[in-house]
Amino acid sequence: MTSHYIAEYEKTADLLPGQSIAWLKALRADALTHFSENGFPSLREEEWRYTNVSAIEKKLFLPQLTAQTAETDDAFFNDYRLEGALTVVLINGRYSKQHSSLEGLDEDISVLSMTDALAQNPDLIEQYLSKAVSIEEHSFVAFNAAWFSDGLFIHIPAKKVVDKPIQLLHVVTQGDCLSTIRNILVVDEMAEVNVIETFVGVDNAYLTASVTEVFVAQNACLTLHKMQIEGDKAYHFGGTYVKQARNARFNHHNFAFGGLLARNDMHTDLDTASECDLNGLYLGIKRQHIDNHTRINHLKPHAISRELYKGVLNQRSRGVFQGMVYVAEDAQKTDSAMNNRNLLLSNDAEADTKPQLEIYADDVKCAHGVTVGQLEEKSIFYLQARCIDEETARNMLTFAFANEMVDKVKLDGLREKLLEQLLKRFPQVSVDKAWL
Amino acid sequence: MSSSAKEVENLIAQEYTQGFVTKIEVETFPPGLDEDVIAKLSKIKNEPEFMLEYRLKAYRHWLTMDSPDWAQLNIEPIDYQAISYYSAPKKDSDKPQSLDEVDPELLDTYKKLGIPLDEQERLAGVAVDAVFDSVSVATTFKGKLKDAGVIFCPISEALQEYPELVKQYLGTVVPEGDNFFAALNAAVFTDGSFVYIPKGVRCPMELSTYFRINAANTGQFERTLIIADEDSHVSYLEGCTAPMRDENQLHAAVVELIAMDNAEIKYSTVQNWYPGDENGVGGIYNFVTKRAECRGHNSKVSWTQVETGSAITWKYPSCVLLGDNSVGEFYSVALTNNYQQADTGTKMIHIGKNTKSTIISKGISAGKAQNTYRGLVKVGKGAENARNYTQCDSLLVGDKCGAHTFPYVEVKQPSAQVEHEATTSKISEDQLFFCQQRGLSAEDAVSMIVNGFCKEVFKELPMEFAVEAQALLGISLEGSVG
Numbered sequence: 015m016t017s018h019y020i021a022e023y024e025k026t027a028d029l030l031p032g033q034s035i036a037w038l039k040a041l042r043a044d045a046l047t048h049f050s051e052n053g054f055p056s057l058r059e060e061e062w063r064y065t066n067v068s069a070i071e072k073k074l075f076l077p078q079l080t081a082q083t084a085e086t087d088d089a090f091f092n093d094y095r096l097e098g099a100l101t102v103v104l105i106n107g108r109y110s111k112q113h114s115s116l117e118g119l120d121e122d123i124s125v126l127s128m129t130d131a132l133a134q135n136p137d138l139i140e141q142y143l144s145k146a147v148s149i150e151e152h153s154f155v156a157f158n159a160a161w162f163s164d165g166l167f168i169h170i171p172a173k174k175v176v177d178k179p180i181q182l183l184h185v186v187t188q189g190d191c192l193s194t195i196r197n198i199l200v201v202d203e204m205a206e207v208n209v210i211e212t213f214v215g216v217d218n219a220y221l222t223a224s225v226t227e228v229f230v231a232q233n234a235c236l237t238l239h240k241m242q243i244e245g246d247k248a249y250h251f252g253g254t255y256v257k258q259a260r261n262a263r264f265n266h267h268n269f270a271f272g273g274l275l276a277r278n279d280m281h282t283d284l285d286t287a288s289e290c291d292l293n294g295l296y297l298g299i300k301r302q303h304i305d306n307h308t309r310i311n312h313l314k315p316h317a318i319s320r321e322l323y324k325g326v327l328n329q330r331s332r333g334v335f336q337g338m339v340y341v342a343e344d345a346q347k348t349d350s351a352m353n354n355r356n357l358l359l360s361n362d363a364e365a366d367t368k369p370q371l372e373i374y375a376d377d378v379k380c381a382h383g384v385t386v387g388q389l390e391e392k393s394i395f396y397l398q399a400r401c402i403d404e405e406t407a408r409n410m411l412t413f414a415f416a417n418e419m420v421d422k423v424k425l426d427g428l429r430e431k432l433l434e435q436l437l438k439r440f441p442q443v444s445v446d447k448a449w450l
Numbered sequence: 451m452s453s454s455a456k457e458v459e460n461l462i463a464q465e466y467t468q469g470f471v472t473k474i475e476v477e478t479f480p481p482g483l484d485e486d487v488i489a490k491l492s493k494i495k496n497e498p499e500f501m502l503e504y505r506l507k508a509y510r511h512w513l514t515m516d517s518p519d520w521a522q523l524n525i526e527p528i529d530y531q532a533i534s535y536y537s538a539p540k541k542d543s544d545k546p547q548s549l550d551e552v553d554p555e556l557l558d559t560y561k562k563l564g565i566p567l568d569e570q571e572r573l574a575g576v577a578v579d580a581v582f583d584s585v586s587v588a589t590t591f592k593g594k595l596k597d598a599g600v601i602f603c604p605i606s607e608a609l610q611e612y613p614e615l616v617k618q619y620l621g622t623v624v625p626e627g628d629n630f631f632a633a634l635n636a637a638v639f640t641d642g643s644f645v646y647i648p649k650g651v652r653c654p655m656e657l658s659t660y661f662r663i664n665a666a667n668t669g670q671f672e673r674t675l676i677i678a679d680e681d682s683h684v685s686y687l688e689g690c691t692a693p694m695r696d697e698n699q700l701h702a703a704v705v706e707l708i709a710m711d712n713a714e715i716k717y718s719t720v721q722n723w724y725p726g727d728e729n730g731v732g733g734i735y736n737f738v739t740k741r742a743e744c745r746g747h748n749s750k751v752s753w754t755q756v757e758t759g760s761a762i763t764w765k766y767p768s769c770v771l772l773g774d775n776s777v778g779e780f781y782s783v784a785l786t787n788n789y790q791q792a793d794t795g796t797k798m799i800h801i802g803k804n805t806k807s808t809i810i811s812k813g814i815s816a817g818k819a820q821n822t823y824r825g826l827v828k829v830g831k832g833a834e835n836a837r838n839y840t841q842c843d844s845l846l847v848g849d850k851c852g853a854h855t856f857p858y859v860e861v862k863q864p865s866a867q868v869e870h871e872a873t874t875s876k877i878s879e880d881q882l883f884f885c886q887q888r889g890l891s892a893e894d895a896v897s898m899i900v901n902g903f904c905k906e907v908f909k910e911l912p913m914e915f916a917v918e919a920q921a922l923l924g925i926s927l928e929g930s931v932g
Contacts (some may be wrong), residue, residue, distance in 0.1 A: 060520065201578075348850070358864040361831070369870070371855040376876045384862040384870040399633035441683075 018074060020050045022161065028078040029403040030163055035136045038143070043226040045149040045159035052153045055369075059110060061152065064334040064366045065277055065305040070249055075192035075221040078106045079163055081303050088113055091185045094212050094243070096427050099181040100125060106186055107163040128196060139167070142198045146227035147255035147281070154277075158225040162196035163225075167211065172231070179208040179425055186248070189218025197226040201234040205418035210428060211252075213272070219247040222326040226254045230262040230288075230363045237265040239428060243435060244272035244297035248298070253279035257286040262312075267423050268294040268323075270304045280310040283316035284345075294323035295419035296435040297439050298331025298363065299326065305334040310352075312345040321352040326416050326440075327363040335367040339382065343374045357389070357415055389415075411439060487508065488637055491536055495606050496639070498613045508618040508636030509628035515630045522822040522854055523762055528735065533669040535638045553840055573669040598654050598693040599772055600684075603931065605673055608644035615646060623706035623743045623770075631702040631764075635671045638706070642672035645683035647713070652762055654910055658687040661703075669700035676706070678713035680746065685716040687912060698726075698761060702737045707775040711746030711773065716754070723759040730789025730818075733761025739769035744776035744802075752779040753796065754910045761790060765826065768797035769902040771805035771833075777806040781907040786819030786851070795825035795857075799835040800866070809840040812904050816847035822854040829866040836863060845903055847896070 023046060031037040032378050050098055054071050055062040093100055102125060103113035109127030111298050116125055124131070131139055133215040149156040166182045201207055213222060222244060232237050244250045262285065270276055296304040310319045325333040335354045356365040369382040389411045397407035415438055423429045488509055492502040517528070596604050601612065608616050626636040643659045661672060678684055700722060707715050717740075726733025736759075740750040753767040763786075769778030780796040798807035798872050807827065815821035821844065829836045842847060844853035855872045885895035901908075901920055908916045 034732070145478065204673070218851045225513070343849070350712075356861070358861060361864060363864065364860070364862045366861075369855075369857060369872070371844075371872060371874055372852070373844070373854060373874050374852040376849045376851065378846070378874060379874070380874040382855070382872050384859055386859060388864055388866040433653075 017050065017053050017071060020046070022074070022076060026077055026079060028352075029077075031166060032132040032136065034087075035132065036210070038132070038136070038138055038337065041149075042143055044158050045156040046431045048149050048156040049153050049160055052156070054157075054196065055142070055153050059102045059152070061307065061336065063273070064069075064332075064336075067103050067249075067275070069226070069275065070221060073190070073219065075190055075219075077161070077194065078417040079108065080186055083310045087263075087285070088200070091183060091214050094183060094211060094214050094241075094431065095430070096179060096181045096212075096425075096429060099179045099210065101181045101183055102127070102166050103183045103185060104164060104166070104195060106191050106196055109164050120174070120351065122171050123174065123176060124169040125165065125384040126167045128162070128167055128198070131167035131198075132430070135247060136168075139198070139419055140229060142200060142229060143196070144227075146229065146257050147225065149257075149272075151253075155253060157254075158194055158196060158223050161192070161194040161195055161223070161257075164233055165196040165198070165343070167198050168207075169200045169313055170205040170207050170234075172204055173204045174202075175206070176207040179210055181210040181212060181427070184211070184213045184222065186215035186220045186222060186245070187371070189216060189220055191220040192223070193220065195221045195225075197224070199226065199228045201228075201237065201248070204233045205231070205232045206235045208237045208425060210241065210425075212241045212243070213250065213252070214243050215248050215366060216230075217245045217247060217349045219249070220245070222248040222251065224252045226252075228256040230256065230264050232259045232260045233261045235263040236240075237267075237424075239267045239423065239425070240269060240278075241274055241428070241432065241435075242268075242270045242276060245274065246272070246274060248273045250276040252277070253307045254281070255279070256282035256290070258282060258284050258290065260286045260288060264288075266313060267290045268292070268306070269419070269432055269435070269437060270294070270296040270306065273304070274301065275303045277305040277307065279307045281311070281314055283311045284319065286314040287316040289318045290320070291320075293419055294319040295416055296323070296325045296333050297436070298327040298333050299329050299330075299414065299439060300326070300331065302331040304331070305336075309338045309340065310350065312339070312341040312348045314342075314349070315344065315346045316426065317345065317348055319350045322419075323354045323355075324419055325356040325410060326359065326363060327356065327365055328359040328440075330360070330362040332364040332366070335369070337368070337382070338370045338372065339380060341371075341373040341375050341378055341380065345375050348375060348378040348380065350378070350380045354384045355415075356426070357412065358385045358386060359388070359412070372437070385392065409440070416440070456552065466760050479534050481534045482529045482531050483533070483535055483638065487535055491640065494536070495609070497606075497609050500613075500617055502608060502925045504626060504787075505619065505637050506631050507637075511627040512630065512637055513631060514877035515627075517630050521764055521767065521824070521888070522820065522856070523761060523764060523791050523793050525735070528698075528700060530634070535669060535671070536640055536869065554606070559724065572596045572730060578732040578872050582852050594654065597650050600650045600653050601644065602657055603644055605644040605675060606640070612644075614643065615677075616675070618775035619706070620827045621706075622673060623708060623740050623741050624704050629683045629739060632704050632739040635673060635702050636703045639671045639673040642674045643675040643676075644674075644702070645684060645686065646683045647678045649679045650681045652682065653684040656685045656687055656768065660687070660689050669702065673699075673706040674701050674703070676715060676717070677708045678710060678715050678749075680711045680713060682710075683714045688717070688719045689722070698733055698735050700737070701760075702734050703739070705738070705740040705767075707742035707751055709742065709746060709776075713746060714750040714752075716752045718744070718754040718765075719753075719757075721757045721759050723756065723764070724789065725759045725790050726761040728788045728817075730761070733790070734759065736760035736763045738765040740765065741770065742768065742778070743770045744773050744778065744869075747802075750777040750779075750932065752781070752910070754781045754907065755783070755794075756868045756907070756911070757782070757784040757792060757794060758769075763790075763794050764791040764797055765794045769800045769801070769807065770801065771807065772801050774802040775804045776802055777805070780807075780809045781813070781910045783810045783813050783814070783904045783907045784812070784821055784823075785814040786816070788819060790817075790819045791821070793822040793824055795823045795833070797826040798828070798838060800827075800829045800836040800838070803834045804836070805833055807839075809838070809842070810897065810906050811842040812842075812907055813827070813842070813844040813853055814900060815844065815851040815853045818850045820852045820854070823872075824856045825860040826860070827868055827870070828869065830861045830865050831863045834865050836866040837869075838866075840867045840868075841871040842870075843903070844872075844874040845900065846874065846876045871878070
């Protein structure tokens, strides 16, 4: 199967960063071969059985690598800037220095665009690129490896606790744009940092394909937030692939609000006694299709994983959750709990969920739970008995259901922004920001 | 407690007791499968014309299909041309009219297996249809059932006597091209049971079929069709065993259940095909398609299965809940030991309004075995107020085995409530300690805890079966404790 994206590749290849680096060139060539052999994933693949991406193949999104970003009106995305954060802005898949603000960055911390990082220290990047996820994972990863035009590279040295959060603000300003970015986050031993990935864009159709590789070293702690508020007609693929060393801690807060078709991959490999906490909230309205895919690999003993994904699906939207917990043969004393809760609000909405356990060790404690349903009548009655009309009661309970996930975010500024988005998507007169 | 401790010890020391071979003269087709074989088979069975067409259609469809590979199973490729598709005790030329005419060797076999075939054991009050290799050898209690209006006979006989009835229902639940193994079964099935419960009849006794593979190099392909007409009730039991052989033998069955308005079918299975030895040599490949359709309002189908045998089990008894207020249930205990592999579970398809389903699945994995639960709960757009509750628990005994859970939940109806819960753990040290502190040996304690773990399912089984199932668990866990 050949995709017309292959034909286009030749025209743009020279504009991609790192073309003079032999290993990267070889990697891109391998990835392109892999992609040309397999094409975009089809419904016949188990991991993609609920998500049809054929629309991407039917359209042709092209990278806008030569376009000047200087005139970009930044009012449109300034709202999403997090106050007090170090912000790196990527516009249409290219780093925009003038929009980024990295003042007050400690010298020993590296926060660079991928282009710069490849130019300055290709050997360092080689240690990490394509190491947390291989191009064989699936075609989107291969596609990303072949096409990526920029990205963010963060390196936090050992024992450094970064007080300011670091924000990656990814913006698409043009329709039919293909924006492919590859990010690498490295948190060395005993370091600690908060990172936020934000995806915003115009109302026209475009495609974002982002892959983030994360390396959390021994005793380090990374809290990663993803706020996906792509435009209404956008296609979004975002993959986060994490390698956790011994005793490393990784927290993830994933908010999928935007896009017509959004797919999110979240994979983590756990070493001895490491911990991960994955949280997710997906809100579907109109004809949105939001797919969340998580995989937790317990490879060594004593690791702990917690996962809670919640979905609220309204109108004609469809929410998908596929979560896998894998426990390898010698990963004894694994403790894992996974939950997925879905609220179906309309006759045309659909929820598909598939939690999975694959366990090869015996001394483990693994559980998962799934629910699909609606608000509990008892709770509504309780509120009605206290003079709240039914509609308000339903709105309050729906909001509370979703807000649990927002409440878990510890960064005040980010929580405010998330709350704003939440209220925007469920315009509920009765749910007043003031009484929260 | 000491006497029962001894029993458990005996059980643990026991090997597969049904592993003997009966020396009986058989008529067997040479290995191989083509349209001629199917025609010959149909002719031997003296089947009506539509059956041959049905078989050939299925066979042609089967040729276009590939063996499914999505299950969490490691299956050696099967050479379908090396299998003989028909094997029958030779003295079949004139079918036995009563038990006296049945080959005494056969009766001995069933006696060894503890099947109440002969008069003395009729007191057990279970009507039995026994299928030996490819044919049904004897059916008890025919007369009594006939008085009640119940038809219970081998499906080959039903094709002779009630061809219209069979034609009306056969393949309507599991179409001939449903899946690879169902298509193969439709092409070559040789016998099985046929049950028809007329309107308003409550079947006066439990019905039972006993399956036995005896000959080497044969496959067993049986087909069961149960129809419960309006306001009727039937409880049906199924048991299976096979001799110990070094090569793998294929068992590909199809079971179709149809429940009309207010009808209820209870289908219980104790599957104990030869699981192979402790090194994983030999054993039965058990690829079974079982599906029930609750066609009428307020109908109910309940599947209960205890799966302890077979080298490989691939089996998903399902319920299609078409009628409003219909109910589907699935209770399962699947135990794997040594190198056994099981990929089993259920599908609950909610189509009618106010439909309910319950899934309780208990998986126990020991030795180097792999045990997988795979299930689907699907709620269609029109299935208002559908309700599902699923609970899957896995117990791991030993650190070389695996237990996996792959549930699929697809909901298109906002008033539906679907819940799924799963846990995986090993026998807790606390529980073991508690039992041992009270004077139980480790083996006793494990056996007791495992039985407790499965209790929810065992209580769904008819009495005699529950006892057998508990005993089976003990045998199958042999060597994995302590």
